[in-house]
Amino acid sequence: MELLQGTLDMLTLRTLLFGPLHGYGIAKAIRSTSNEMLEIEFGSLYPALKRLEAKGWIASKWETSEHNRRAKYYRLTHAGRKQLTREHSKWTEFVDAITRVMGNAPGEVER
């Protein structure tokens, strides 16, 4: 399933709420959390990470992974946490609004 435009940043921030991850780890986490429904292109995720970092919502640090491999780990900053809250409430409103417009599936529309 393709990602809805503009949701990647939000998904990334939400994923990092559980703790620091490296770039590939974030992609894997989103994929598994969504029951393999969401396909994350690393080519889009990586620039998004750089963008979020430039905005100060996430921070990065070189660390050693569980398999004793070095990787750059990203974690949520304080500002990022606040941003996530904002995005979350915006997203809820958005879903509510869309649901209200779409209503039931077309087959069940009353005559």
Place this chain on the structure above:
Amino acid sequence: MIWRRLKHLLPSRRRAEERDMQEELDALVQIAGERELGNLTLAAENARETWQWTSLDAVVADVRYAFRGLRKNPGFAAVAITTLAVGIGANTAIFSVVNSLFLRPLPVQDPYRLVVLAPRERGSSEFHDLSYPDYRDYRAHAGAFSDMLGFAVGMDGIAVDQGTHQVLTSYVTGNYFSMLGVRPALGRFIEPAEAETPGAAPVLVLGYTCWQRQFNSDPGVIGKSARLNGHAVMIVGVAPEQFHGTFSLAETDAYLPVGMLAIEDSSFWTARGKRELRAIARLKPGMSLKQGRASLQVIARSLAEQYPDTNKYTSMEAYPEWRARPQPDSAGSWPAMVGIFLTLAFIVLLVACVNLASILRARGNARESEMAVRSALGAARGRLVRQLLTENVLLAIVGGAAGILLSTWISMVLSSICTPIDLPMVRLNFRPDWRVFAYAFGVALLAGLMVGLGPMRSAWRSNLSIVLHEGGRALSGSRRRNRRNVLVVTQVAASMVLLIAAGLLVRSLEGAQRMNLGFDPHHVLNLSMDLHQIGYDESRGKNFYGELLARARALPGVESAAFVFSVPFFHDRFLSTVHIEGRPLSPGAAPSDVSYNVIDPALFQTLRIPILRGRGFNEADNETAPPVAIVSQAMAERFWPGQDPVGKRFRITKPTNPLLEVVGVARNAKFVRPTPEAEPYFYVPLSQNYTARMTLQVRSSRPAEALEREVLHEIRALAPDLPTYDVRTMEESLGGTMGFFLFRVGADLAAGLGILALFLTIVGVYGVSSYAASQRTHEIGLRMALGATGQDILRMVLGEGLRLIGTGVLIGLGIALAVSRAISSLLVGVSASDPMTYTAVSALLGGLALVAGYMPARRAMRVDVMVALRHE
């Protein structure tokens, strides 16, 4: 946050960032494998993009890249920058002239609310000045204005310790300095009571430059007494350095109370016929020029009712101060001329840009592959276009900077071209200010865009597969060739238009100079003097004139000598309404204005103007004899058509003035302006119309320098203090502001621009042809292998060039024919569709362009078949 962005600007920081990113991606490949991660180059490029796009770094990176590109191709850079500099420099120089003449505001408080009053007699196209009582009425009653100043400009003699210098003076009203809001550099200004009270002790304020030049910036001049035209005045102050007076173009040397104009003739205060002042008013806040005009017109109407003798036909207009330089001009001929020359300069820029576009096109060959490779590696199209844009803008800015340098040099040349011989005090300050820089910057950006549009468009559209697969040869496709052809045609056509305009203006100068002037300007020397400046009264003046004439005529080799008020094309002249005896004006009709001259009887011999009927002036026409006049043929035909004008009588200025009797008719001579049609003109004798400022004209076959020395010696013997000015031959004097000056300036400027455009076009055609020929080496080789001879190849290549140049010439001819009407107001003695100019310019440009195209074609003809076929 900002710091986080700004730090990307540091190159070291950027390198570290880049290294870090590579390490991070490498590490992830170790963890996940390359397949899992997909196109990492694209990811990196996009990541770079995000941090660059959000920071200034992108610009810096592009600029650095562009600089490197220029440094790597110094030849290309030099040609490109020079070409742009020529185009931008020419435009900036012309603009700086416009700026200094019309755009730079007076250095006074709120200069844009100043309005110049422009009174005019019905039926006359020229504005005149205001009398003092009229000025008082306008000042008191014009409700749209907060204040109104009056000033009169004069050339006067000032003597401080010894020796008299001629200076440019302004006689100003008491509110002059306070209304303008300027502060004295030293001492004080003229008080209202000093300026407009009859009999007040005269004071003088020096202009800053005059104070520097003639008084060595001595602060001790304050309180010193001086003599102005023989009257004692006290120096009380010095005007500030930036302020040059309100008589634009010239720098006022001394400011005096307007009341000094009344010293010799107290009717100045009351006579409405004595029009000597120019008035500038300041609009009240919130008032528009239209409202200002309306409030002035109301007063003009009421004055016309109250004072019908003098004001009956006077109407009033008003112009913003910058539109009235050096004086109000209803025809708007200055703006027209300015527009024409800015347009001509713009054509040079266009030609330069086309040249550069051609060069870039040739260079684009290599760039095209670079762009394709970068694009294939995942760079966004926007990124590539931005890179190209940056390169062109950088080129334009460097070219623009070089252009500004060049323009200061061109301006120097221009200011020597543009300083008229008869008004040397004219102050042409082409020093660039922010307006000039802004214009140059705008022109440079425009040039960058014009040049960059083509390559940017192709980068946007670039079709990767074609470029990558077919390599360089794909570039000689027909679409590409078409675009190149468009460039050549544009360039030739634009140059045609410019060269035709230049040709017409040069022909017009010739036409003006070839014109039958009606007098003989050769072997005549002029020397001007103003007896006022040494305080001579009428009787001393008359003695002096008689004595000097006798001495001048006695000099060896002198054929004839005479005094005249206006030498031909002099910047000053008498102009008066004419009332014919026994022919009252029909109601509502305004009397005609006719120019006239005050002369010594011998002037007709000195300038060799024949008397066709009646007689010339003679000794008998003195103060006590009845007043007489000699009219020109044109005046005779205008006022007495089909009759003998000799014996007819007329009045000037007022219907109540004494009658002048016409005693002779002189052949038409052009005294006012070198226009083809003869204007009515008449002469009155100096003996009956004493004038203190006169020019001595001496006809002699001897060299002017020797004669000049001797005449000056005689003047000094008679009046040691008398300054002389405008000492030059009559032929030189014809080049003055009212004479051939504008024709010459127009021809010089246009010819200069035309030569630039011609040069650029030839270089451009040569470059394009060479490039085209080199691109087609392969094709030419093929043709020759298939049996074409060198002649065939030459014919083919040359034929193509001929077609292109011919098209350009034809299009240029068409455009020129359509737009040349715009300059017809500047043309004398040549029509705007002069066939000779059009033919000559077509032949010149077409011929040179063909030669420029022929040389590469010849090279193509000699191509070695084997080499050509192997050429890739």
